[in-house]
Amino acid sequence: MTSTPVLIARNIVKELGEGAAKIVALKGVDITLVPGELTLLMGPSGSGKTTLLSILGCILSPTSGTIEVAGTSTTGLGPEELAELRRRHLGFIFQSYNLFPTLSALENVRIALDVRGDSGYPAAARAEEVLREVGLANRMRNYPGNLSGGEQQRVAVARAIATSPSIVLADEPTAALDSENGHAVMALLSRIAREQNRSVLAVTHDPRTLGYADRVIKIEDGLIVGEDRRPQGLDAPEITDLTKRRKAHA
Amino acid sequence: MIFTLAFRNLFHDRIRLAVTLIGILFSIVLVAVQLGLYFGASRMITANIDRAKGDLWITAFGAKSYEDGGMLLTQRERHQALATPGVDRVIPLVVSFAEWRKPGGGSSRVVVVGADAEDGGLEPWNLVSGTWENVKAPEGIAIDQSYFGELGIDGLGATAQIGQGRVRVRALTNGIRSFTQSPYAFMPLSRARSLLGADSERATFYLVQLAPGADAGAVRQALLQRLESAEVLTKAEFRDRSLKQWLFRTGAGIALIGGALLGILVGTVIVAQTLYSSTKDHLNEFATLRALGSSSSYIHKVILTQAGLSAVIGYMLGMAIAILIVAASQGSALPIVMTPQLAFGLFALTLSMCAISALSAIVKVTKIDPATVFSR
Numbered sequence: 001m002t003s004t005p006v007l008i009a010r011n012i013v014k015e016l017g018e019g020a021a022k023i024v025a026l027k028g029v030d031i032t033l034v035p036g037e038l039t040l041l042m043g044p045s046g047s048g049k050t051t052l053l054s055i056l057g058c059i060l061s062p063t064s065g066t067i068e069v070a071g072t073s074t075t076g077l078g079p080e081e082l083a084e085l086r087r088r089h090l091g092f093i094f095q096s097y098n099l100f101p102t103l104s105a106l107e108n109v110r111i112a113l114d115v116r117g118d119s120g121y122p123a124a125a126r127a128e129e130v131l132r133e134v135g136l137a138n139r140m141r142n143y144p145g146n147l148s149g150g151e152q153q154r155v156a157v158a159r160a161i162a163t164s165p166s167i168v169l170a171d172e173p174t175a176a177l178d179s180e181n182g183h184a185v186m187a188l189l190s191r192i193a194r195e196q197n198r199s200v201l202a203v204t205h206d207p208r209t210l211g212y213a214d215r216v217i218k219i220e221d222g223l224i225v226g227e228d229r230r231p232q233g234l235d236a237p238e239i240t241d242l243t244k245r246r247k248a249h250a
Numbered sequence: 251m252i253f254t255l256a257f258r259n260l261f262h263d264r265i266r267l268a269v270t271l272i273g274i275l276f277s278i279v280l281v282a283v284q285l286g287l288y289f290g291a292s293r294m295i296t297a298n299i300d301r302a303k304g305d306l307w308i309t310a311f312g313a314k315s316y317e318d319g320g321m322l323l324t325q326r327e328r329h330q331a332l333a334t335p336g337v338d339r340v341i342p343l344v345v346s347f348a349e350w351r352k353p354g355g356g357s358s359r360v361v362v363v364g365a366d367a368e369d370g371g372l373e374p375w376n377l378v379s380g381t382w383e384n385v386k387a388p389e390g391i392a393i394d395q396s397y398f399g400e401l402g403i404d405g406l407g408a409t410a411q412i413g414q415g416r417v418r419v420r421a422l423t424n425g426i427r428s429f430t431q432s433p434y435a436f437m438p439l440s441r442a443r444s445l446l447g448a449d450s451e452r453a454t455f456y457l458v459q460l461a462p463g464a465d466a467g468a469v470r471q472a473l474l475q476r477l478e479s480a481e482v483l484t485k486a487e488f489r490d491r492s493l494k495q496w497l498f499r500t501g502a503g504i505a506l507i508g509g510a511l512l513g514i515l516v517g518t519v520i521v522a523q524t525l526y527s528s529t530k531d532h533l534n535e536f537a538t539l540r541a542l543g544s545s546s547s548y549i550h551k552v553i554l555t556q557a558g559l560s561a562v563i564g565y566m567l568g569m570a571i572a573i574l575i576v577a578a579s580q581g582s583a584l585p586i587v588m589t590p591q592l593a594f595g596l597f598a599l600t601l602s603m604c605a606i607s608a609l610s611a612i613v614k615v616t617k618i619d620p621a622t623v624f625s626r
Contacts, residue, residue, distance in 0.1 A: 059541055088543070100255065102255070102262050111539070114252070115544040116543070
């Protein structure tokens, strides 16, 4: 891989709780994300996936270790500076979509732009553009309550990419979706990674998502225990199960 | 988008919005009425002082108010004042409480105001019937038309007795009401002295008019050196003294201001409670905003805009009711005053009240952990 990494995390340790209740959620994790790849972070419940995602998303600070986002080290940054880093370089997709129920699909996307200071006609045009990209051209004026789960998640994807972030972090993006919508969302994330040259990292334990991955990182008990990469030149739809492929090679 | 989000958050829960608006409305009406009464009372207390054309007031030492000045000044003080450089005119006024014997029996109290309009000091204003010439006619006085019932008379031409002599109502004023509820009876100086049994040299106050270009401060100092048993007050000082006497020594003003403060407190608590609960309900959305990279100030602006919207709507509703109450009070013993300044002040107060109310919500939202967005 020759692309310049957009996110580098080195030796990330995260301790949660204090005293006797203290647990070490991450025990020295190294991870690098490059543009153009959809990476899956997989592991059992309690393995530290979401904690790692929160730290990579500059939402939680690590107990030790360093993170660089788009060339900027997060070490020593305060909450406002971290927020600035998030709005400039990171897009988020949440398991339960986290849309604003009182705002329409279009307004839900616009608010992500507004937070960055992008407003007025250009912001509205950009919001419409990304909603069209995710296939919601006819649902822009609808409120989340009037959208299906799949449509809501596509609004969330549009919101995540509206600001043109170099990194998109997704937390269980298909967990609340049926099979058809789950595949549609994963195909969308894969396209965003490949066609828009973004780095997409999705936390998941959904085996249906494996076929879309360029890379699969396995985490257990706070440690990275394995990594699989799709062979160069192989298109995503052709990959059905990286685990099977690995076993076959073995 | 800040306005849109704030507006939608506010109108999302109509019942809570109604509670918020009722809280603000109640507060605005209470504060408007209390302050309106305060200003109405202040205006009544100082109306004669404000109307009198004098740069300085000479009063007997320790005179408490316009109505309570005694009748201790003599021609000696007047001559001393007239001899002071910078003084152009010294106009005597007689002001005193007196007994009013109603024509049909019984009595009441009035405040006799004796002054000659020709002196250019003070004369009845807002005359709606009769003229000063009528008042100068034998037994003539001017009273306010709102006090007929209290004085036991039925209008122009009615007769009664003040102190030692008969009086006849020859002129009527409109809106000159008395905070003490003893109506003002305007009459020429000599008639006032006669009715009150005072000799022709006595006066309650001397109104000092300065010569053109004279320095009020220097003239005042010169007067103070000459007048041993009198005080020399500026118009503002005499107003303050009268206000202090009637509003604060009697406790009336404290009660009015206390009521206004209570209104502010109640309004602030209600708005704070509803804003806090609204913020708590939308905490997940604020956490999402924070995760999306919004600054703290962006979220604070959403909450403050919500507070501002509540303030504007609550103010408009509250003022509409307050104006109706003000209009209804105009014929009462203590009309409520609403001025543009008071209306603007109330608006500023409402905004401040809502902004302060937003603090608890802002403190709550400041403690949001954006990581909670991943745990739902």
